[in-house]
Amino acid sequence: MTKIEIPLSKKKMFLALLGSLIFALLGMAFILNPEKFVSYIFRNAELIRISGIAAIIFSTLCILYISIKLFDKKPGLTIDQKGITDNSNYNKVGLIEWNEIIGIRTEQVMSTKFLLIDVRNPEKFIKNASTIKALLMKANMKMYNTPLSVSSTALKYSFENLENLIETEFEKYKEKPNS
The missing domain is CATH 1.10.287 (Helix Hairpins)
Structure with a gap:
């Protein structure tokens, strides 16, 4: 890929x-x-x-x-055979490997839609986060049972296209070991 x-x-x-x-x-x-x-x-x-x-x-x-x-030159979101790397919001966590992801679902708060990324070990991501990020992730965990979410709000991409892309790539790579 x-x-x-x-x-x-x-x-x-x-x-x-x-x-x-x-x-x-x-x-x-x-x-x-x-x-x-x-x-x-x-x-x-x-x-x-x-x-x-x-x-x-x-x-x-x-x-x-x-x-x-x-002034950030890095891409907002990178998707490859290893997983998803989100750089689009404050709550970024780095690479979320495909083999860590157990499901992807859509949520909407008011007019903003976002993808919730369910992972095998949510505490791993919370533990590796800074204090403020960890607090935000714990709040996400309480509300949605996952600390991780991806939105197209800051991306040059529509939510519908983002949702289709991530779900397609997840289906393609979820069973394969990361290389």
């Missing part, structure tokens, strides 16, 4: 960066003038100010990560 490399979508990442900047500006407005945002639902100006701080922290982390990814 030839190696299949799917690039990161600079356009999608730029739009995410723009969205993060808007979210940061909204957070700044919440901090500087919380009284203006007091409503029937949010009656407490201090709660609005705290929400603004949280928005700025979250959006700053997103801006930093997306800015780094915009």
Whole structure:
């Protein structure tokens, strides 16, 4: 099999960066003038100010990560005879070998679809992750019974094509030992 490399979508990442900047500006407005945002639902100006701080922290982390990814030359996803290497999101784990994968399923949260990769030994991936990644993976484990997921959100590829490609390659290589 030839190696299949799917690039990161600079356009999608730029739009995410723009969205993060808007979210940061909204957070700044919440901090500087919380009284203006007091409503029937949010009656407490201090709660609005705290929400603004949280928005700025979250959006700053997103801006930093997306800015780094915009200049990342590595493919977003690589699929070959060894397995799947995901470089498309923060929760990347490196190579997921075909013989470690026991199943692939689709999940959707709001409008975002993603593939869940069920593996023989999920703790291996969690153990090898940094502290923050391990926390995110444990949350995935609680919700979906697997720490690993792949999405086309940051890829120059549609979800439907990604789903078909990964399922086809999994069927082709799941019984073969990795070389």
